[in-house]
Amino acid sequence: MLVLISAISLAACTFYLARNVIFAGDRIPGPRRLPLLGNTLQLPKGHFWTWFERLYHEFGPIVSLNFAGDDYLLLSHPADAEELLVKRSAIFSGRKQSVFGAKYRSNNKRMLLLPHGEDLKKQRSVFKLLLRPNALLSYHDRIEQQSSRLLLDLLEGPDRYRDHLYRFTATLIMRITYGTGLHGQESDLDAILASNQSFNLDALPGAHLVDTFTWLDYLPDFLSPWRNDAKRKHLEELELFQRLAVQVKERRANGDDSESFMAQVWDCQTKYDLDEETVAYLGGSAFEAGTSVTACLLHTFLLACLTQPDVVRKAQAELDQVVGEDVPGFEHMSRLPYMHAVVKEALRWVPVTPLAFPHKCDVDQEYKGIKITAGTFIIPSIWNMHKDPRNFTDGQIFDPSRWYNPDANGNVKESDSLVDGHWTFGFGRRQCPANYLAVEVVWAAIAALLWAFDIRNSKDPVTGQPIEVDPTTTPWLDGVNIEPAPFPVSILPRTKAHGEKIRLHWKAVASSA
Numbered sequence: 001m002l003v004l005i006s007a008i009s010l011a012a013c014t015f016y017l018a019r020n021v022i023f024a025g026d027r028i029p030g031p032r033r034l035p036l037l038g039n040t041l042q043l044p045k046g047h048f049w050t051w052f053e054r055l056y057h058e059f060g061p062i063v064s065l066n067f068a069g070d071d072y073l074l075l076s077h078p079a080d081a082e083e084l085l086v087k088r089s090a091i092f093s094g095r096k097q098s099v100f101g102a103k104y105r106s107n108n109k110r111m112l113l114l115p116h117g118e119d120l121k122k123q124r125s126v127f128k129l130l131l132r133p134n135a136l137l138s139y140h141d142r143i144e145q146q147s148s149r150l151l152l153d154l155l156e157g158p159d160r161y162r163d164h165l166y167r168f169t170a171t172l173i174m175r176i177t178y179g180t181g182l183h184g185q186e187s188d189l190d191a192i193l194a195s196n197q198s199f200n201l202d203a204l205p206g207a208h209l210v211d212t213f214t215w216l217d218y219l220p221d222f223l224s225p226w227r228n229d230a231k232r233k234h235l236e237e238l239e240l241f242q243r244l245a246v247q248v249k250e251r252r253a254n255g256d257d258s259e260s261f262m263a264q265v266w267d268c269q270t271k272y273d274l275d276e277e278t279v280a281y282l283g284g285s286a287f288e289a290g291t292s293v294t295a296c297l298l299h300t301f302l303l304a305c306l307t308q309p310d311v312v313r314k315a316q317a318e319l320d321q322v323v324g325e326d327v328p329g330f331e332h333m334s335r336l337p338y339m340h341a342v343v344k345e346a347l348r349w350v351p352v353t354p355l356a357f358p359h360k361c362d363v364d365q366e367y368k369g370i371k372i373t374a375g376t377f378i379i380p381s382i383w384n385m386h387k388d389p390r391n392f393t394d395g396q397i398f399d400p401s402r403w404y405n406p407d408a409n410g411n412v413k414e415s416d417s418l419v420d421g422h423w424t425f426g427f428g429r430r431q432c433p434a435n436y437l438a439v440e441v442v443w444a445a446i447a448a449l450l451w452a453f454d455i456r457n458s459k460d461p462v463t464g465q466p467i468e469v470d471p472t473t474t475p476w477l478d479g480v481n482i483e484p485a486p487f488p489v490s491i492l493p494r495t496k497a498h499g500e501k502i503r504l505h506w507k508a509v510a511s512s513a
């Protein structure tokens, strides 16, 4: 066995050296690589997106990188991403087939990790069909109810604002996915959040050696404890996702006709030929892909409010004029053009998934004289695109006026969609399949927050001076999604009447929540 491992290692070393050292002459611009490790050791410990921003400025819009044997291209110009990831999306829509995460932990059912092919097409078609804009109306009451609960939580415990944001998105997406009548919903919510968290850790680059040295997968079980670990996690999450999905099916069989994403997935099971495991993972994917990203975005929006108090005041003036004493709801949406611009800017300012999720190239390609070999991963830096002055003037400033463009009657233009004009939702056949739902949730939460609260710098208890928070120096928590580390912020009801209205509103909607 040792002889076999040594032989495979030697072959791998020779291959890496040949590619990375001997034939290094005609490379696409990029930082120097080490034999075998490529650029792996240069990766910063965190804040990857800022390192990629420096690479863009140093090497240009297409940068070549290599991490532990895998080739990557970093794209920073939207035109290149559009050409490769959108126009050539039949070729550039693969994902890395991680042994631990995709093969064993997900049994090749988790949409985010699926290769480009029939299974992906089916799962995405279901998502796109069930979350298309006019199918979202049935979720409006749930979104408004949970926004109301968010206001109450913030009123009663403003210091725990980050917990409230996560609770808001998790409960809401759980209810959109599985409906509102689940038994033991709180403990299931905790279980699904825990599973989500453990998957995020397993998906981090370098988390499992077998994803760098895939030949380790040929070793027998007794030499590969990681395999049992991955299979155990798969069985645990499958049991959870299946139990939640089956509850919805049984409720439906007993005459409950309330709408949920999962109820509709069951309805189209035959049409799309979905096996039961795929049905279960569709629900799990919705929950896990949608919860943390939306909370991170709202958290970052609070930081934006501190940098631009005038924007907060302007949005509140519009709300007061159009909505008055009510908590804003979707019926006000088209009459709030400044709010529309604020939400669009919140999607742009700090793209919450700054590097999207790498797309794999499945067939050798040529582009602008560059040879892109099959197996290369493409990282579209949404961050670089959103900060580039060619695309957005003063991109570091949170400035909704760049989007403000009402129609002749002072309403939101019908053609002006919240999902257009930026690249926050990624590209081509891997673009976020829930983008229309996501923007409605973000809109409802931001409109409610601005209507209810003054969001300002906290004051130092000793000096009484505002505690300044600078987004360029504040620490950021990063993974695939990014958010600021919790920062001091004062979230207080705008008036006593707003506080009272928040309580009354929650009382009115709580029974149906």
Ligand code: HEM
Binding pocket: 111, 112, 113, 124, 173, 285, 286, 287, 289, 290, 291, 293, 294, 297, 352, 353, 356, 357, 358, 359, 424, 425, 426, 427, 428, 429, 430, 431, 432, 433, 434, 435, 437, 438, 439, 442
């Ligand atoms: C503001 C909120 C959100 C943002 C900014 C966002 C952004 C993204 C991005 C950038 C990707 C990767 C795109 C690419 O690879 O090119 C993605 C994928 C995905 N998102 Fe979202 N997302 C959000 C909310 C949601 C929600 C609420 C759900 C589900 C209910 C969801 C479900 C998914 C799924 C399933 C994928 C994987 C798609 C695939 O690999 O084919 N997202 N999202």
